[in-house]
Amino acid sequence: MQKVVVIGTGKVATQLTKAILVAGFEVVQVVSRSDVSAARMFAEMGQTLPYTIHKNEVCKQADLYICSVKDDAITDAIDGISIPDRALLVHTSGSTESTVLAPFAAHYGVLYPMQTFSYGKEVDFSKVAVYIEANSDIFENRLHIFAHKLTPNIKHVDSAMRAKVHLAAVFACNFTNHLYTIAENILKEANLPFSDLLPLIDETTQKVHTLSPKEAQTGPAIRHDDKIITKHLSQLNNREKAIYQLLTESIQDDKL
């Protein structure tokens, strides 16, 4: 698989396209919803690529079609594109079954990069874990060979396992990052910058490289330090108070 069509122009599509080019593959076309979306993607990449906004103009000479759009939009984005019988169609979603692609291609699968992608932040793709799946061994093998040029960290999982991986990633990344936002807002009340927390955040992350998260747990909740917990709750508004209470109860639950 050398020639790739990328359907989508968002954050994952952009970073993935960059990694595909760096690995030496040819991105023969990008399929975009609009000229503006394509322009934004190419500006972010620092280079332009052939693209179309018309589904009937999608290149038929590629070996691999990668649909990387918001999960809700996958089938709409592909519907109307004719995928050649000898090619593989994949999406990049953590939580969408591979079989949603069955109506559109003989050979289909998933290439899910478990990583958080933001504009303005380069990602070292060789450190990204990629979860793959295909509806035949032959194409899963071809997809493995392709993905292995992007990162050594490839896992073969079915859709049910991948959904668990994605759910775990939401807790470990998306929700974690939101707790940083809450922490930033609390520090603002004392006129202190978020950057004051970075050594603590770095150490929290470093610890779970050598200890299990359960062993690494510290703080008033695990110490059952009720006096401090009560004081903290009194400083919080309704929603943050509910979050504090729920996470404290969860930490104190021995069953975990």
Place this chain on the structure above:
Amino acid sequence: MQKVVVIGTGKVATQLTKAILVAGFEVVQVVSRSDVSAARMFAEMGQTLPYTIHKNEVCKQADLYICSVKDDAITDAIDGISIPDRALLVHTSGSTESTVLAPFAAHYGVLYPMQTFSYGKEVDFSKVAVYIEANSDIFENRLHIFAHKLTPNIKHVDSAMRAKVHLAAVFACNFTNHLYTIAENILKEANLPFSDLLPLIDETTQKVHTLSPKEAQTGPAIRHDDKIITKHLSQLNNREKAIYQLLTESIQDDKL
């Protein structure tokens, strides 16, 4: 301030004592609740120090008395120890007012290292932010000079600001770490190891070094990807479901 007495033998006391020794100060005595606690601390440190379990035997020749125990236990741990008038007494708590020490010493204050300390994980103290406070400028200055040999990262804050810092730290560190525990449990259901998440966790942390947490936010909640959110909720038990819902609502709240 050269001669130090450390009251307490827990995780913070242990790491702080190590850092004090490395900085070239003399820990003239450790005050422990029991022989067993003292032995555990010295085993963790890899060296023994003079210690006592009797409050009437606490050394009166020190310049600095550091009480590093669970917040609830601070006053009990100090009560009965006679602190010399020329010395400074501090505690190491994030959320306890400095004034709880007023009944026990003429000069008192706080030395709060904002870091997460666990047994079996060395901490580079030079990267720790230390928040200090004292009830006179002279002693606050002396405490600054002392603390500056432990880390260049010293902040002068009053008890109200320090309480905010500690509350922010609970969200950014303790609660974040607990989300790792939940993620680990979800991965276990798919027989996958927690270590699979480390590249994602590392990148999540790295991102907030260059983007604000709000800019760095990704995932189904911020994308309002309701189909995925519903699917995720259906996979969770009651408490994790409540945590997922509350954090999703909080991410989607524009006011933050």
